[in-house]
Amino acid sequence: MLRIAVPNKGSLSDPAADMLGEAGYRRRRGRELVLADPDNDVEFFFLRPRDIAVYVGSGTVDVGITGRDLLLDSGVEAIEHRALGFARSTFRFAAPAGEITRVEQIAGKRVATSYDVLVDAFLRRRGIEAEVVHLDGAVESAVRLGIADVVADVVETGGTLRAAGLETFGDPLLESEAVLIRSRDAATNNGLAVLDRRLQGVLVAREYVLVDYDVPADKLEAAVRVTPGFESPTVSPLHNGESFAVRSMVRRSVTNQVMDELYEVGARAILVTSIHACRI
């Protein structure tokens, strides 16, 4: 039975539960900390997102869902197995607007963060000496409240930083998103292969749509160039003997551009359908 660690709270928790639900696993109904799913031969452990890498790294749990930033900050040797496409963020330094423009200027200052290991490692690599002040959250308030000069924190929209009068400087230390992590020993676990294929199926179903259309024989090649698909589109003859029906997978984000282009080259009856589930 595959043992899977899942975030029990925070911004990773709902999207991780949604993804596992879409992948066909049992959903947690209340606040239980352990959930057996014998039909799928897995067992879920609901843990703090920050602790998940520790459990997986120690091998007591086979796999888990956490943030790449949390994995790296844990310093443990769990392995990133697959990026999951949600909870995307960057990890950045910020200071009061206009005060600091280069990371070298952090030298001698106080840096507030919840990610001490990440920040320490970055400063050490760059040979910058600074004091790291650990906070559990709401890090953006640390400058206004006078316990730090600089913050290093998760940035998504930048709204929280702006509201605190802070501006980012320097390049992002890290691009993060939710990731499936595994222990060293789980590499050959067949349960992991099944889970991974299911999650990949959810990612593809979310990212792609199916496009069907009819196209006259002399326009077929031009139309197929617009929708080359994952491997190659399915082309079937229509009963009238003059046209073809084509089915292809298209990235959801460009659906309307693709429909416009198909129409331009002569395709008609263009239909777009969501993919409910798939195995690639």
Ligand SMILES: Nc1ncnc2c1ncn2[C@@H]1O[C@H](COP(=O)(O)OP(=O)(O)OP(=O)(O)O)[C@@H](O)[C@H]1O
């Ligand atoms: N606003 C956000 N947008 C995208 N990802 C975020 C955001 N805030 C946190 N994350 C990601 O969520 C993970 C942190 O999860 P964690 O549950 O520890 O903190 P949280 O979501 O801030 O919850 P809380 O602070 O309420 O405990 C990290 O991987 C981080 O990059």
Ligand SMILES: O=P(O)(O)OC[C@H]1O[C@H](OP(=O)(O)OP(=O)(O)O)[C@H](O)[C@@H]1O
């Ligand atoms: O760039 P934004 O879109 O504003 O998002 C980033 C903010 O979201 C998270 O905070 P959260 O609300 O989880 O509070 P916390 O700082 O207490 O973790 C994160 O720690 C940042 O503060």
Ligand SMILES: [Mg+2]
């Ligand atoms: Mg937070």
